[in-house]
Amino acid sequence: MAGHSKWKNIQHRKGRQDAIRGKLFAKLTREIYVAARQGDKDPANNTKLRLAIEKAKTQNMPNDNIERAIKKAAGAIDGENYEEITYEGYGPTGIAVMVEALTNNRNRTAADLRHIFSKRGGNLGESGCVSWMFNRKGLFVLDRDQVNMDEEELLLLSLENGAEDFEATEKAYEITTTPELFEEMKKVLESEGLTFTAAEVTWIPSNKMYIQGETVKQMLGLIEALEDHDDVQNVYANFDVDEDELAKYA
Known part of the structure; x- marks a missing residue:
């Protein structure tokens, strides 16, 4: 899992660009809408919501937008x-790529994504072709400079509360849990005054492919094009790259 924070940093930079273009709020609204549509409209009873x-809220989305999405899911507003x-x-x-989408027209989305993959040196595959390379995990990324305890204390706290893995990188700590323990771990870390660069249930690759040079440029271009698509919510890939190489192209 080491280096996952680098991947998150790519997404965070892209997230800020999306916010400028007005796309990020639209994607977040859709995610809230679908979560509320599929379960209880009260977030206290709906973990996904x-x-x-x-x-x-971490992206400073107004409460009015959040409430409107939930009301739409409840049928109070047509959607x-x-x-x-x-x-x-x-x-x-051959880097493995998984793309999570929310769509009202699966044929259109599939055609669009097939074109994006093909145009940028990849190809859209069949269901199941790469998902076996990823595991569903709870992930917390913490900025080392913002952590108010030493590494050994954080490691012990994490392991005592069910962490499966703990990784210390140059700039961050990365803690993984099972999806079932994600919320419990989040409460424990927050009770210690800790904040997160990322805190989510996500897909983490079981192994990674190291890339450099032109491949980094191509891969980042593919990620950007996929995330630019209105139906795409999240993109995951099993590559690793040195910080210096990342800085050249990202």
């Missing part, structure tokens, strides 16, 4: 029906 709302679909494929040099 609760996490979607927390994610929106469209979206379905969750995960697309799988390969990037340059």
Whole structure:
């Protein structure tokens, strides 16, 4: 899992760009809408909705937008029906890529993503072709400079509360849990006054492919193009790259 914070940093930079273009709030609204549509409209009784709302709030999304999405899901406001679909494929040099989408037209979305993959040195694959390379995990990324305890204390706290893995990188700490223990771990860390660069249930690759040079440029271009698509919510890939290489192209 080491180096996952680098991948998150790519997404955070891209997230800020999306916010400028007005796309990020639209994607967050859709995520809240679908979570509320599929379960209880009260976030206290709907974990998926609760996490979607927390994610929106970390991006400073107004409460009015959040409430409107939930009301739309409840039928108080007319809305469209979206379905969750995960697309799988390969990037340059065979890098595994998973794309989570919310769409009201799966044929259109599939055609669009197939074109994006093909144009940028990859190809859209069949369901199941790369998902076996990823595991569903709870992930917390903490900025080392913002942590108010030493590494050994944080490690012990994490392991005592069910962490599966703890990784210290140059700039961050990365803690993984099972999805079932995600919320419990979040409460424990927050009770210690800790804040997160990222806190989410996500897909983490079981192994990674190291890339450099032109492949880094191609891969970042593919990620950017996929995330630019209105239906795409999240993109995951199993590559690793040195910070210096990342700085050249990101």
